[in-house]
Amino acid sequence: MARTLWRRPGRMVPSLLRSLFRHPATTRYPFVKWVMPADFRARPVVHTENCIGCKMCVRNCPSGAIEIEPVGEKRFEARIDLGRCVYCGRCAEVCPKKTIELTKDFELAALDRKTLKVVYDAPPPPAAAANPEAGPERDAGG
Helix, strand or coil, X not given: CHHHHHHHHHHHHHHHXXXXXXXXXXXCCCCCCCCCCCCCCCCEEECHHHXXXXXHHHHHXXXXXXXXXXXXXXXXXXXXXXXXXXXXXXXXXXCCCCCEEECCCXXXXXXXXXXXXXXXXXXXXXXXXXXXXXXXXXXXXX
């Protein structure tokens, strides 16, 4: 028994010496940013100004992470639950107007699940966009 204990350190020394002169197997990730490949799929972003409300993305999402709601005439609001999203890219593939874009942003860790629910607001109506200083109409009585 004592004889096997003395043999183990002897077997470990050549391996130890070899590893001293090799590059590390890991990367320095937080300090050196990782570059994602061109076809990497990460956080989806919705450009609501192009959305026509066809809801093809909602129908084809396997996890049910997307909701599209009308907020006016030809204006839509998109909600994506990044906690449910599996980042498959089906929503971007089926969108006829290419409204959904998959970014390379993969650092999505959060302590609260509520922060993973992202709302993409509809653009303002054309009348409000033409005259931004005009506020909502009010009654004369107050």
